[in-house]
Structure formats: structure tokens, C-alpha cells
Amino acid sequence: MTxxxxxxxKYIDTNGFGAAQGxxxxxxxxxxxxxxxxxxxxxxxxxxxxxxxxGISVTDIDHxxxxxxxxxxxxxxxxxxxxxxAIDSSDRLFLADEKMQRITIFDLDNNYVSHWGTxxxxxxxxxxxxxxxxxxxxxxxxxxxxxxxxxxxxxDGEYIxxxxxxxxxxxxxNYPWGITTAPDGTIYVADWRNDRIQRFTSDGVxxxxxxxxxxxxxxFSRPSSVAVDHDGFIYVADWQNQRVQVFDKEWNFQTIVRxxxxxxxxxxxxxxxxxxxxIAREVFNPYPKLDVDELYEVSARTEPYxxxxxSVTTYGDDRLLVLETARHRFQIFETV
Amino acid sequence: MTTAARSGTDTELIAxxxxxxxxxxxWEELQAAGDLGxxxxxDLLFNPGDPESMPQDIIRRYHPDQSITQIAPSxxxxxxxxxxxxxxxxxxxxxxxxxxxxxxxxxxxxxxxxMLTQIEMFRQFGLGSFRDLLVQLSQNPAMIxxxxxxxxxxxxxxxxxxxxxxxxxxxxxxxYSEEDIKECSRAFTGWTIANMPYMSIKMRNNTLRxxxxxxWQYQFDADDHDDGEKTFLGETGNFNGDDIIDIICKNxxxxxxxxxxxxxxxxxxxxxxxxxxxxxxKDPEAIELMVDAYFANDYSIGAMLRAVFESDMFKSEAxxxxxxxxxxxxxxxxxxxxxxxxxxxxxIFKATAACGFMGQALLAPVSVEGWMGGDDWISTGSMVQRIxxxxxxxxxxxKKGIKSIIDQISDRHPRGLVTPKALVDECLELAGSLxxxxxxxxxxxTYARExxxxxxRTDDGVDKIVSVLQLIVSTREYQLV
Numbered sequence: 001m002t003x004x005x006x007x008x009x010k011y012i013d014t015n016g017f018g019a020a021q022g023x024x025x026x027x028x029x030x031x032x033x034x035x036x037x038x039x040x041x042x043x044x045x046x047x048x049x050x051x052x053x054x055g056i057s058v059t060d061i062d063h064x065x066x067x068x069x070x071x072x073x074x075x076x077x078x079x080x081x082x083x084x085x086a087i088d089s090s091d092r093l094f095l096a097d098e099k100m101q102r103i104t105i106f107d108l109d110n111n112y113v114s115h116w117g118t119x120x121x122x123x124x125x126x127x128x129x130x131x132x133x134x135x136x137x138x139x140x141x142x143x144x145x146x147x148x149x150x151x152x153x154x155x156d157g158e159y160i161x162x163x164x165x166x167x168x169x170x171x172x173x174n175y176p177w178g179i180t181t182a183p184d185g186t187i188y189v190a191d192w193r194n195d196r197i198q199r200f201t202s203d204g205v206x207x208x209x210x211x212x213x214x215x216x217x218x219x220f221s222r223p224s225s226v227a228v229d230h231d232g233f234i235y236v237a238d239w240q241n242q243r244v245q246v247f248d249k250e251w252n253f254q255t256i257v258r259x260x261x262x263x264x265x266x267x268x269x270x271x272x273x274x275x276x277x278x279i280a281r282e283v284f285n286p287y288p289k290l291d292v293d294e295l296y297e298v299s300a301r302t303e304p305y306x307x308x309x310x311s312v313t314t315y316g317d318d319r320l321l322v323l324e325t326a327r328h329r330f331q332i333f334e335t336v
Numbered sequence: 337m338t339t340a341a342r343s344g345t346d347t348e349l350i351a352x353x354x355x356x357x358x359x360x361x362x363w364e365e366l367q368a369a370g371d372l373g374x375x376x377x378x379d380l381l382f383n384p385g386d387p388e389s390m391p392q393d394i395i396r397r398y399h400p401d402q403s404i405t406q407i408a409p410s411x412x413x414x415x416x417x418x419x420x421x422x423x424x425x426x427x428x429x430x431x432x433x434x435x436x437x438x439x440x441x442x443x444x445x446x447x448x449x450x451m452l453t454q455i456e457m458f459r460q461f462g463l464g465s466f467r468d469l470l471v472q473l474s475q476n477p478a479m480i481x482x483x484x485x486x487x488x489x490x491x492x493x494x495x496x497x498x499x500x501x502x503x504x505x506x507x508x509x510x511x512y513s514e515e516d517i518k519e520c521s522r523a524f525t526g527w528t529i530a531n532m533p534y535m536s537i538k539m540r541n542n543t544l545r546x547x548x549x550x551x552w553q554y555q556f557d558a559d560d561h562d563d564g565e566k567t568f569l570g571e572t573g574n575f576n577g578d579d580i581i582d583i584i585c586k587n588x589x590x591x592x593x594x595x596x597x598x599x600x601x602x603x604x605x606x607x608x609x610x611x612x613x614x615x616x617x618k619d620p621e622a623i624e625l626m627v628d629a630y631f632a633n634d635y636s637i638g639a640m641l642r643a644v645f646e647s648d649m650f651k652s653e654a655x656x657x658x659x660x661x662x663x664x665x666x667x668x669x670x671x672x673x674x675x676x677x678x679x680x681x682x683x684i685f686k687a688t689a690a691c692g693f694m695g696q697a698l699l700a701p702v703s704v705e706g707w708m709g710g711d712d713w714i715s716t717g718s719m720v721q722r723i724x725x726x727x728x729x730x731x732x733x734x735k736k737g738i739k740s741i742i743d744q745i746s747d748r749h750p751r752g753l754v755t756p757k758a759l760v761d762e763c764l765e766l767a768g769s770l771x772x773x774x775x776x777x778x779x780x781x782t783y784a785r786e787x788x789x790x791x792x793r794t795d796d797g798v799d800k801i802v803s804v805l806q807l808i809v810s811t812r813e814y815q816l817v
């Protein structure tokens with residue numbers, strides 16, 4: 001039976017630039033969040049040997065650069081292995097760090113407020129906080145991934161409750177990663193090593209799970225992030241399959257996008273300023289004929305494709321932002 | 337060939353084999369291999385199963401930069417995870433061998449991704465036909481840009497690759513002429529990469545901008561290939577690169593050259609390569625053994641090595657502990673002794689960096705000639721690095737490999753007390769059936785005796801066991817393999 005799909009996406013723009021030393025752009029970004037005034041926050045994890053790129057950058061949909069804050073280190077407001085960011089209704093930003101086992105809060109002007117977190121597996125302790133979301137009541141959901149659970153905290157860091165345990169049964173997790181709260185309050189978790197997305201009520205009661213391992217439509221390979229729009233359409237960063245899949249609220253498959261990035265204004269400005277690269281780029285074929293079919297390799301050799309699409313988030317009513325770790329950018333799609 | 341009979345117990349010989357064809361075996365691994373016997377262990381080496389090393393998805397989640405960036409300690413760490421956690425270390429040892437011979441460095445290439453792709457190619461083709469390996473090498477994008485073959489054009493050759501495939505990779509100086517180099521280079525014109533102008537400039541400009549590194553794709557440009565007649569090593573024809581490789585592979589100088597490298601890497605330290613044109617091999621019979629295997633088995637590298645591992649020469653006293661461990665062998669062997677890694681950790685960078693401090697930065701050989709090895713590995717500075725790294729690694733009793741050794745000793749002495757001599761003997765055995773000179777052993781026993789009673793069930797006893805292990809990995813003999 002063929003299901004008629006209702007949702008199609010069209011690529012419209014790219015925002016990004018590789019910035020290993022910080023400044024305008026990103027370096028191995030791992031999460032993206034949109035504030036209600038439209039500002040877009042990008043968390044750059046950066047990499048060994050080039051840690052100056054670590055931080056949180058602020059931009060907007062029109063490519064304006066609003067600076068950066070935080071950075072690599074152990075001091076208040078700094079991070080080591082940043083994994084996720086989330087912004088609450090008061091415009092406070094929460095940052096998860098899986099190495100230091102802590103959550104840091106910044107105010108709406110990006111100033112450090114406080115942090116909490118202790119290593120362990122007991123209530124209120126962390127072993128790898130890796131996904132953040134604000135639930136329907138304004139509390140913070142933290143994916144505590146090596147403890148295979150989701151913990152809930154007040155906005156000030158008071159532990160409330162948790163759900164999930166290690167395993168592959170309903171409601172269990174295998175190194176979960178991303179999490180989102182849908183407009184109707186339903187909680188979605190990217191159950192990373194179980195290759196599925198699980199849904200829970202706002203109280204953490206299991207609803208259903210979708211997906212199994214593979215490269216086909218509706219199958220996943222290490223999904224890392226999920227987003228849900230106002231119509232209930234579900235967007236999944238199918239991390240190791242180097243694509244984003246879209247489903248309706250009944251899990252009917254809608255479409256796949258794999259990226260088609262062009263030059264962002266920041267990228268174009270760089271190319272214009274470097275004549276040797278500009279001349280060479282004029283004969284650049286972004287889609288060369290390849291002798292490999294392994295998806296990671298294909299993306300590594302094809303600049304417009306997603307390469308490590310790690311995080312998805314909605315923007316307004318009809319746009320989707322797809323953040324790519326290995327290409328230091330996010331691509332913007334629009335509902336057709 | 338060295339005419340010494342096999343020497344040592346079966347366990348000692350298997351331990352010797354696994355040090356050479358891997359990075360040394362733990363006591364548990366030796367027990368399993370002992371059930372198979374020497375020949376069974378050898379068969380398993382050549383028919384490996386799943387490496388079961390740390391999965392790529394896990395590495396990429398925690399170290400998103402490692403497969404991608406230009407920083408050698410970062411991408412080198414991907415390989416370090418593989419070497420220190422794999423169940424099939426022979427694959428890594430052969431990849432390390434070819435990395436040393438076909439020395440390619442991301443110091444020039446800038447991106448680590450293409451280097452790791454080259455290493456994976458060594459795993460896949462490193463024990464097969466040398467012809468297939470040379471074809472893969474000649475089409476490998478990292479090698480193409482490392483030796484400038486993208487600038488080797490019809491009517492305007494660049495000799496770099498044509499020269500090095502003969503001089504450094506396959507035949508050695510003295511077995512070809514300058515004219516052969518030119519003709520060889522002509523045959524490899526058009527062997528380039530897709531989007532060569534842009535990729536080449538990005539490499540030269542050393543930039544990840546605007547969107548990171550785009551991994552390279554081999555491409556044959558027929559329009560830029562010189563299809564004219566060439567004369568190479570006495571044969572004439574409209575040769576392409578494949579034809580050149582055929583001619584190279586059937587020349588007897590080729591297996592002799594490769595065999596000497598194999599000898600240096602797997603049997604005993606040889607003279608530095610630049611001296612080879614002037615000094616014969618250390619063991620000509622061993623070389624001929626490998627040359628015969630090469631021609632009898634369709635240029636198979638694996639057959640050459642198998643002939644070695646099955647020979648009495650390899651099992652002889654003279655061959656055991658006859659090589660100085662390379663830094664990577666020392667670091668990986670020690671990490672594996674201590675239990676490897678269960679999960680990604682920032683400690684991986686320390687291990688990768690340690691190799692560099694000792695003189696062997698992974699994916700960044702000092703030159704196209706690779707590392708000389710042998711005595712070159714040892715200097716005052718490198719010895720300090722070697723001992724400090726090994727001692728610190730085995731000095732942590734919480735590491736599962738060290739804990740396993742302590743538990744074994746404890747199980748063997750349920751009443752608690754262990755004599756100093758028994759402790760040293762058992763530590764040597766449990767650390768992989770290691771052998772040290774009598775004088776060295778007496779020194780360690782004296783140290784152990786000075787520690788007083790040793791009860792492995794107590795924290796004090798654990799500390800004493802660990803300190804003996806630290807002494808063992810600080811010995812002269814531990815520097816040898």
C-alpha cells in the first residue's frame with residue numbers, strides 16, 4: 001500500500017563557516033537551539049588540538065553574527081565536552097557537559113548564572129548528560145545517556161524524577177542522545193544505539209517506539225536528534241545514515257533529505273577574498289563520481305551533503321534547521 | 337639463514353609470535369592460544385575474525401573531530417583506539433608496516449580523513465598480492481597528493497611518485513635507471529583526484545574553510561594520460577601505470593627489497609635503508625625464503641610472512657628479542673597489557689602523543705623515507721619517555737589488565753604470602769611470558785625482597801605487585817620484542 005505523503009521539504013539556505021579558532025562560524029558543532037525572539041544558538045564542541053573553537057555562537061536566520069560565549073575549560077561558564085543546549089521560556093540557556101557531568105545556566109544576556117551536577121548513577125547524578133529539552137511545565141529534561149535514562153529537574157536544578165533504564169524493551173534505552181518536547185507536551189527521545197525513536201507522555205510513561213536498524217525508509221542508524229513541528233510532523237537526524245527523515249504523527253514516512261548546501265554568505269565572502277580558491281572553485285564539481293557507497297564516505301567526499309547531521313530543530317512554523325558536525329554549518333529547509 | 341634450532345617452550349614461542357605479529361599477548365590470550373598450539377595460532381592470524389575493536393560510531397560520538405581534522409594526534413587517536421582494542425592485531429601490525437614503508441604524512445595533506453582511508457586500505461590489501469597493493473597505493477588520493485602526482489601531466493611530468501615507487505616503495509636504489517623513472521612517471525600521468533585544482537589549493541592553503549575538509553576521490557583523467565610508447569626496465573609498450581606495476585612486481589629486485597623490509601619489521605633490526613645498496617642483508621637465506629614464497633604465491637605478502645613464521649629461523653633464540661620496539665609497539669603493547677580502553681576517554685590523546693614524544697607520531701612520519709627504526713628509536717630523551725609511559729600505564733591497579741594480574745597472583749597464593757622470586761616469576765609470566773636476563777631478574781628480585789612480605793590480598797601487597805610490574809616495563813628487555 002502506498003501512503004500519500006503530506007510533508008515535503010525544500011532546501012533554501014545554509015548558515016555556517018568553519019571557525020577552528022572561534023569567531024564567526026562554528027567548529028564541530030553538536031547542538032542548535034532557537035530562542036523565541038528568533039536568535040539561533042549553536043554549540044561548538046571543537047576538537048583536540050584546536051580547542052579555541054569551543055563555545056556557543058549566536059546568529060539569526062539572516063546570517064547576522066551576534067557573537068559567542070563560554071569556551072573550553074573547567075571554570076564557571078566553561079565546558080570540556082559540551083553536548084547539548086536548551087532555552088527555556090525565560091530565555092535562560094542550559095548547557096550540558098558530558099565530561100564534567102554538569103549542567104550550566106546562562107541568563108538571557110549569555111552571562112553565567114550557575115551550574116550543578118555530580119558524577120554517579122543515583123538520583124540527581126550524571127553519567128554523560130547528552131540531550132536537553134524544556135518540558136511542558138518548564139522543567140529541564142536531561143538525557144543521562146550512560147545511565148540510560150532521562151532525568152527531570154526544575155529550572156534551578158532541583159531533581160524531580162527520572163524514567164528509563166538500560167535495555168531494548170519498551171521504555172528502555174541504549175545510550176540515548178537527543179530529546180525534544182513536542183508542542184503537545186509529548187517527549188521524544190533519540191534512542192541512539194537501539195536505532196529508534198521513543199515517545200513518552202509528559203509524565204514519562206512510554207507511548208510507542210518507531211524504527212529499527214537499517215538504511216531503508218523508516219529505518220535508522222544511530223539517530224541523534226528529533227524535532228516535532230506544530231502539525232505533529234516528526235524530523236529525525238539519522239546520524240549515521242547521513243540524512244534527515246520526516247514522519248507524520250502516526251509514523252507514516254514522509255520524505256528524506258540528505259542536504260544540498262550552497263555557499264553561505266560567510267563562506268561566499270571568504271571565497272571572494274581568496275582569489276586562488278575562487279578561481280579553483282569555479283571548476284569545482286560538488287558531486288564528483290565516487291567509487292564508494294558507504295554513507296559516511298559518500299558524505300565526506302560530497303560537500304553539499306549532510307556530513308554527520310547531529311541536531312534538528314524547527315524554526316517558526318515551516319522551517320527546519322539541520323546542524324552538521326563535520327561541515328561546521330546548518331542547512332535550512334522549508335515546507336513545500 | 338641463521339641455523340639455530342627453535343628455542344623456548346610452546347608458550348614462549350607463541351608469545352614471541354604474538355609480539356611480532358601483534359603487540360604482545362596477555363596471559364589470558366596466551367592461555368587461549370596455547371590451546372590452539374603454535375600452528376593453530378598462526379592459522380588464526382591469517383584467518384582473522386571480527387576485530388571487535390571500539391566501534392566507529394562510539395568513537396565519532398565522543399571525538400567528533402577524530403576522523404576528520406588535520407590534527408595528527410586527533411586522527412592518530414582513531415588508529416590508537418583500533419590498535420589497543422582490536423582482537424585482530426596482526427591487521428594493525430601489517431598496516432603499521434606499510435605506513436612505515438609507504439610513509440605518507442598529514443603534515444602536508446592537512447586532513448586526517450584521507451590518511452585513515454589509506455590505513456584502512458593497508459588493512460585490506462596489506463597481506464595480499466603486492467601487485468594489488470601497489471595499484472591501490474598508486475590510486476590512493478593521500479599518496480597522490482603526498483607525492484604530487486596531481487602535478488604529473490602528459491607532456492610535463494612530475495617525477496616524484498615515479499621515482500619513489502621505484503626507490504622507496506618497491507625496488508630500492510640500483511635496480512633502475514634515471515630513464516626508467518621518467519618512463520614510469522609518464523605511465524602514471526592522469527592518475528589524479530576529482531576536483532584537483534580546488535583540493536590542491538585547499539591543501540596548500542592549509543584551510544578547513546569554508547566547510548571543513550572534503551575527502552578526496554581518485555580519478556583517472558584520460559585526456560591528461562600519456563598513452564605513448566615507453567621503455568621501462570627493458571620492456572617497451574604503451575604502458576599505463578598498471579603495466580608498470582606488473583613489470584615492477586615480476587622483477588626479482590622487488591621481492592628482495594620488500595623481504596628486507598619485512599625482515600626489519602618482523603624478524604630483526606636491519607641496517608638503515610640508505611645503506612642497503614652498499615651492504616647485503618643480515619640474513620640472505622631468510623630473504624631468499626621470502627622471495628621464493630613471493631613468486632610461488634602470486635606475489636603474496638602474506639605467504640612471505642607465513643614462510644617466516646613457520647621457519648626455525650624465526651623460532652630461534654637469536655631471533656627472539658632481536659628488535660627494538662618501535663614507539664607504537666611499546667605504547668600499544670603496554671596499553672593492551674593494561675587492558676586497553678573500554679570507552680572513549682581523553683587519555684587516548686596522551687597515548688597518541690606519547691608515540692610522538694618517543695619519535696613515531698602516527699600519520700606523521702618524519703619524511704617520505706619513513707622511520708629508520710632500530711637504534712634510531714633510542715635516545716636519552718626517548719628512553720625517559722618510554723619508561724615513564726610504560727611505568728605510569730601499568731602503575732594503575734584499577735586498569736582491568738593490571739587488576740587481572742593481581743587477581744591471578746592472589747588466586748595462586750590463597751594463604752597470602754608470596755616470596756620475592758615467585759612474585760617476579762609470576763609477574764613476568766602474567767605480563768605475557770616475558771623473559772629477562774638473569775642479572776636483570778636478580779635486580780628485580782632484590783628489589784622485591786626489600787619490600788618485605790607481600791600479601792596480594794592487601795592494598796600494600798597490591799602496591800608492591802604494581803611496583804614490580806613497573807620495574808619490569810622499565811627494563812632493557814622490555815624495550816625489545
